[in-house]
Structure formats: structure tokens, C-alpha cells
Amino acid sequence: MRTDGATQRLMFAAALTSVVISALIVFTLFREAWTFVSGLLDTVGLGALIDGGAAPGWYPRNDRFDIITIVAGTLIVSVISVAVAAPLGLGAAIFLSEYASPRLRRWVKPVLEVLAGIPSVVFGFFALRVLGPDLIKPLFGTATNTNLLVTGVAIGILVTPLMASISEDSLRAVPLSLREASTGLGARRSTTVVKVVLPAAVSGIVAALIISVSRAIGETMVAALASGRLGQSPRTFNPTEPGLTMTAAMAQLAQGSDQVVGSGLAFQSLFFVGAVLFLMTLGLNMLAARVVRRLRNQY
């Protein structure tokens, strides 16, 4: 009797690796994060997470773990990047889906997909050497070339193709019959787009936004190069000043090279920040999936 038994078991094992990997990530992150937290409890106290202990700010090698500094940095950068990517990406998506001729679309969409594949370190270099000094500094009069604003704009540019791509897919998923119905009633194209197509695609567009935010939050290289990497306090929330995001903080910690190998709380804080980052992006991604499910209109 011919069966697939062995092959099937192998393939099932392959599928299970994803679960194993998830478990590994969760386990390592939280075990190491716990080591940090319990270390904190023994020394400076948990309050250090909020007020930085001796003095505020994120200077882990001086035992200053004001996590709000870096969370604020991440949030500021994300807001700026969404402010760039959302209008540009959505606008491009609407153009491609509702106005562009099929031939134009056939050329532009792949170009966007290819541009989405540019490595983020390239954006970081560009932000550091061009965007900061030549655009942001003169335009906004910032004191430094590297700050959270530059980082946010650069990540916004990075994320725009992603936003455009997912939004465009949602718009194309709206059936032609709805556009026909609207046109048949004497609506102009802009009216049809704004009053029929966009509302019908809203769940997909919101999901695109959430995914773009999640991507921006997790982006490391641009922040590591262009944010100014200063974990200072007070937390001015002023994007034109240098700052630190969670991801840049992690890169900083990993970079302390040989000093880093397991020496005290500073290194352990890496895992704590990583755990928080993981939870944030996981929460956002699951929210995006739920938005698509809940709000989806049956056409």
C-alpha cells in the first residue's frame, strides 16, 4: 500500500519549526528580560525604569534606565514617519488603482516593489549624509544634523512603498460593480473614489497604516545612524533634537563590543528593551489582522 507517511511527517515537522522558533524567541527574550528586571529589583529598584534612578535619561552603562526616553523616541519617530508615508503612500495607491491606465500601472507597481527592497542601512546612510545636513537642517533650522526628525522622515520614505502597496491591494479588491453603480448614478470619478471606493476599502487601508507603523517602530539601522544617539533627558519630545529610539538603544548596547559580554545590568537591558519592542510590534500586527477581519465588508 503506497502512502505518504514519511514524507508527510517530514513536512509536518518543517511546518512545526515555525512554532519552535516562536517559542524560542519568546523564551529567550523573556528569560533574559527577567534577569534584567530582577537585577534591577536588587539594585536600583524598578522605579529606575521611569525616572532613571540617580538621574533621568537612558545611559545604561551608568545604570540609568529611563525607558520612557527611548519609548518616547520611538513614538516620535513613528509618528513623523507615518505623517510622511501615509499621505504619500495612500495618494500613490489611489492614483495607481483608480486613475492610472493599465499600462502605467503595470510599469509603476513593480518599480515600487523593487524600491521596497532597498536595505534600510542605505536609508540610514542617506539620512546621515544628505537628508540631515541638506534638507532638514536648513528647512527646520535644527541644531544638529542628526536628530529624531531626520530619522522619522527617512523611515517615512522607507515605509512609503509598503504603505502604497498594501493600500493599493485593498483598493483593487473593491469590486468594479460598486464603481459602476456609482458612475451610473452620475458621480464623477473623484466622488466615486472618495464616497464609495475608499469607504469600502477602509479596513485594508487601516491595516496598511498599522503595519507601516509596526515596521517603523522596528526599524533599527536608520535610527542607529541618524538619530543622534543621545539618551538624554529631560524628555523634551522635541524631534529637532537628537534622541534615541528603542532600536537604536539596542544597537548601541550590542556595539559596546567586548565589554558587552554579560557585564552587569547594562547588557541585560538589551533584552528588556527587545522584549518591550517585541510586544509592541506583536500587538500592532495582531491588531492589523483583527481590523481586516472585523471591519471587512462583504461585497
Added chain:
Amino acid sequence: MAVSASTVASTRSAVEAALTGGRRDVKGIVFAMLLVLCMLASLLMLTVLLWDVVAQALPVFQKRSTGFLTNELASSPDKAGVSQGIWGSLVIAAFVVVLAFPVGIAAGVYLEEYATPSRLTRFIQLNIRNLAGVPSVVYGILGLVVFVKGFDGVTGGRSVISAGVTLAILVLPIIIITTAESVRAVPSGLREAGYGVGATRWEATRDHVLPYAAPGILTGTMLAVARALGEAAPLLLIGAITGRLATASDQGLLDQLRGKFTAMPVVIYGWANEVNRPGKKTGLTFEQLNSAAIVVLLGLVLVLNIAAIVLRNRFERKRQS
């Protein structure tokens, strides 16, 4: 306002006035123009970036040509080259191909062809979707703890082996998802044809489904390799060298694999932080060198991306005709 049929003033002139009298749709035109602007801005920003990089990189290739590609990292822009970065990146790509492809394709095929809709299957799919959204720096942490520290006997600690395995894990969800999508797109008639002649499920899959899905799977794997080549954050966590890297030329392959390493994205990161003094001999700065390094990396990544997308589009068009 529309004319009601019951009070029809349907003389020719009345109708003509109504049909031709509409105002120009100013709002609509402005709206469309705004959209075009968004489209152009999105494309333009990225094009400007690429243009700037290429322009900066040209003098490097002119003045140092192949020396740039074959030299090792050094402190002077006259001498520094990207050979170690290229080697590291290629080894990482090899690990991705050897490790992630088979596992990823097997998992994708399993989920589409064999798995029954059960709690476990849904859980696996949920895991894969979530893994695809995890930031790459978190994968770096995984690599650091498990492969650099945990298995350092095997991997040699901060080595390209650790990096390769970590990046293979990072791109695994991408391969699974694109494989599953490609297999899902196979028309069921094809499978049924296989079963009709008495094939087992694996034989039908192997002989009918997979060949049909192959271009899509290939596209997905090319995109995965391109992704792996571009990632820097995990490498930083694993301990790739950003400064000078001495390689003893008499090391065996295994020792090289288990020793210190670097890769293209890390070289770029390191050079971005370098002081910008021009080299005495060539007058080149690290900024220019870095642009050249980016050109090399982009060459690899973009070629893969373009090839993957062209492949996918060509096969989609063939399918539809």
C-alpha cells in the same frame, strides 16, 4: 437637478442646455493632480537617493576599480575594500539557501496540500504570520543568545555560521508564505488529474502541483535571499565586525566560518560612522567609498528583486493567456 419624466421639457434645446451645461470639475482635477503628486513624490525621493549614491560612487570605481572589490577593510580610503563584506554576504546567502529553502518550501506545501483545518493548523499559520512581522533586531537577539552564546561550541560564537543560521530563520516565514500562496494558486483540476491516475498525494504534488507553482516559489525565494542580504541589525547583535577585520590567509575554511566576520550591510554601517578625511593617494573619502559599497550591495539586492518580479509577472501573464 435631473429632469423628471412626468414634466418632461424634452425639447431639443432644453436637453442640449442641460447636457452641455455642466461646470468644469475643478475639485476633481485638483484631487487627481494631488494624487499624481503623491505618486511622483514617492518615486522621486527614492530615485534621488539612488542617483546620489551612484554619483558619489563613480569616482571610487574610476580611481580604484577592482582594487575596491578585492581589498580588505583598512583604515585608509586609499586601501579599504569590500572583499570581506562580499564573502560574508555570500556565505550568509548560502546558508539561507541551504537551510531556509527546503524547510520553508516543505512547510508551505504541507500547509496548503496536507494540513486539515484544525486548531493546530491555525495556530501554526498564526505563528508564521506573526514571525513575519517581528523586527529583525529581535531575530538578532535570538541569534545572539542561542547561536553565539548557547551553541558557541558548534558555531564558534560570533561567526558567519551564527549569522547564516539566524538570517535563515529570519527569512523562513517569507518563504513559507510565498510558497503557500503559489501552491494555493494551482488550479484544483491539476491535482485531480494526478489523483485520477492513481497517484498518492505526494506524487501528485511532486509531479503536478510543484512544477506549476515553481515560478512563484522561485520568486519568493529570490526575494527572501535579497532580504537576507540587506539585513544589518541582526548582524550587529551577533557581533559582526564594523571596524578593521584581520583575516589570516592560512586559515582553513571551517576556521574561517567559525571566526570573526563581516558582511556588506555591516561594512556600510561601519563606514557611515567613519571620519570623512580624504585619502592621501586617491583623494577619496569614506563617504564615497561607502556609496560604492552601497552600489555593490544594491547591485546584488536589486538584481534579485527585479529578476524575481519579472519572473513572476511573466509567468502570471503566461497563465492568463
Added chain:
Amino acid sequence: MTDDNVFTTRELEVYYGAFRAVREVNLDIRRGEITAFIGPSGCGKSTVLRCFNRMNDLIPGAKVGGKVEYHGIDLYDEQVNAVEVRRRIGMVFQKANPFPKSIYDNVAYGPRLAGVKKRDELDQVVESALRGAALWDDVKDRLKESGLGLSGGQQQRLCIARATAVEPEVLLMDEPCSALDPIATARIEDLMQEMKDRYTIIIVTHNMQQAARVSDRTAFFSTEVNPESDRRTGVLVEYDLTKKMFSNPGDERTEAYVTGRFG
């Protein structure tokens, strides 16, 4: 009387790219009548129908030749605004396509476009349209619910209400009952008879009996095969009073079709 003609087509033809889908159609549509387009599938009935409200503009590569005159004005003249055309010539589609909005917002969509803003005016328009579509009693208590929650037949009547809410002169119906069961179909056919004195109706149908039941005049379309390209072009075979078309048609192709010998 030419004044009674709402539409006149002269040598109307439609091209999709280089392919001529329909050739040389000459018809007059008279006011207050129900005209049916019948014929086998692929003969261009819907294509011709869509010429009357310039919906073919939406299809990239579609070109319309000849003239389509509405009260003497060529609809395809450069000066004519297609948006205004569609406000006067409404359309109901083959598969009901209500917006994913409330029943109220579906019907109010057209009037809002036309500038009706005041709540009580809108309420009136919506109610009268829904009554005209024989749907008011079914939905009057649930106007805020989604239009997609209705049954197939109700959705189609909702689409009819939506189309009539802007008080067009003409209603084009493209196989409106093909996705519906016989009972829902009968209700819509009754509705059409009620609407006859308010609208001029053109209905495309692949159901001959429906055409015989409902219409005053019938146009029979068929296809000609181009011997070189092996592609089929639609052609108007015969157009006359329905009674005559079904009892004593002039063309033998018509007779073959209506007696069921082919098609």
C-alpha cells in the same frame, strides 16, 4: 412622431480595440414604452445598452462609432458631459450591487450627489423611491441597516430604488432578473409595469418569455461570424412591436430564435 422618440441610433457600432463587437445598429426608442433587447449570449445587447448612458466610457479601449441621439442631441458629442447624461439615464445592473452602506444611504446617494442636502427633503425622496420600488414596507423599520443584509430580490429592488431616486427619464436594465428566483423575478416584472408611465425603460434579457410578457417593442440581436478572424460581431436583426416579433416575425432568424430552434 419624432417627438416621441427618446433615443435614436444611427449606424451605431462599438469597437473593443480593433475588434468590432457590434455593427450598424439603427433603432428608435419611444417614450413611455418598455423596449426589450433579446438574443443569444455574446450578441452585444448589453454593449448597445451601455451606449445609451455612456457607460462604455469606463472600459479602456472601447470606442463608439455612429450616433446615439437623445432627444436629438448626440450623446457622444464632445460638448456633452457624461456625468449629466447619467443623471438622466439611469441603470440597473445584472447582479445587484448595493453599496456597503445603509439602505437609506444607498437610496440617498444619488440625490445627495444632485445637491439635496436637507434631511426632510432626503427622507421624502428616499421614501418615495422605496415605495416606487415596492420595497418600502419591507424596510421602513430598518433603513439604517446595511443594504447587503437584504435578500437577492430585495437588493435588486433597492438598486432600482437607488436608480429612480434621482428621477431619471430613462431606466436601462441589464438582465436585472438573471440572478433571481422566479418569485423575485415576477415582482420585478410587476414593478416594471407600474413604472412604465413614469419612465422609459429598456431591458436586456436572455429570457424570451420575459420579453414577451413585459415589453411593448422588442429588438432581436444575433451574431455574425467573421470568416477571416473567426470572431463574432453583434448585429441587429429585427426590431418591431413585441406582439408581431413573437407571432409573425419578418426575419427567419428571428423566427428560429423565438420558436426555440436555436439560441
